[in-house]
Amino acid sequence: MKLLLVEDDPKTVSFLRKGFSENGFEVEAETNGADGLARAAAGGFDLIVLDVMLPKKDGQAVLRDLRAAGVQTPVLFLTARDGIADKVDGLELGADDYLVKPFAFAELLARVRTVLRRGAARPPDVIRIADLEIDLIRHKAARGGELLDLTPKEFLLLALFARRTGEVLSRDLITEHVWDVKFDHDTNVVDVHVRRLRAKADDPFPAKLIHTVRGVGYVLEVRG
Numbered sequence: 001m002k003l004l005l006v007e008d009d010p011k012t013v014s015f016l017r018k019g020f021s022e023n024g025f026e027v028e029a030e031t032n033g034a035d036g037l038a039r040a041a042a043g044g045f046d047l048i049v050l051d052v053m054l055p056k057k058d059g060q061a062v063l064r065d066l067r068a069a070g071v072q073t074p075v076l077f078l079t080a081r082d083g084i085a086d087k088v089d090g091l092e093l094g095a096d097d098y099l100v101k102p103f104a105f106a107e108l109l110a111r112v113r114t115v116l117r118r119g120a121a122r123p124p125d126v127i128r129i130a131d132l133e134i135d136l137i138r139h140k141a142a143r144g145g146e147l148l149d150l151t152p153k154e155f156l157l158l159a160l161f162a163r164r165t166g167e168v169l170s171r172d173l174i175t176e177h178v179w180d181v182k183f184d185h186d187t188n189v190v191d192v193h194v195r196r197l198r199a200k201a202d203d204p205f206p207a208k209l210i211h212t213v214r215g216v217g218y219v220l221e222v223r224g
Helices: 010-022 033-041 059-068 084-093 105-118 152-163 171-179 189-201
Strands: 002-006 026-030 047-051 075-079 097-100 126-129 132-135 140-143 210-213 217-220
Touching: 002 010, 002 033, 010 026, 010 105, 026 033, 033 047, 033 059, 047 059, 047 105, 059 075, 059 084, 075 084, 075 105, 084 097, 097 105, 126 152, 132 152, 140 152, 152 171, 152 189, 152 217, 171 189, 171 217, 189 210
Parallel strands: 002 026, 002 047, 047 075, 075 097
Antiparallel strands: 126 132, 132 140, 210 217
16 A cells, blocks of 8 residues: 655654554655655555645645645545644545644554445545536536537546546556557557547647656646
8 A cells, every 4th residue: 555645744744654663554755745745646655644744835735736636535634733623624635634733643543444344435526627527427528618519538638637637648558548458569549549539628629738748648637
């Protein structure tokens, strides 16, 4: 299991990293909210342990931005704020648990394992990114209120981008998820389908959401 620890106190980071590592977790850490948000949005974590009072961007703002971007990685808040209103605010923002400092590591570990046993939060039925709306249940997508006429493969491609907003997806990863196969590296099937998707979902609109990362792949995100 891979955890992201966002905590600005070096002693706490060292203590938690050691404790989690000894219990079989892989741990990455960031010491401010802005970097924590960027790392969390890139994906690849099973759970985020997030301090509330952080430099550059507080934990509540980090969680708010993550959920708005469609990132559903479970989050456990750590905080010195022990008021009922603080706990309610954190949980209503989408936190999966809330632990007040100071705490015993054994309790934190138990809570982390409990959240992980629940599994990842249920993904939303509808993902919204800027003026793009993707209904994963009805297999419909709209931009600026206009329904997009997508083929099944184009919809799967757009849904994959949306589920992993802000994450650069390689062509190999895209083929595995959309076509469920590995294509020969010389084929341009991914580029062709991305071009067709852009023609319908991006080109008619002033703000572009699908971006090419040269030598790596593609990413869907709001820029500028």
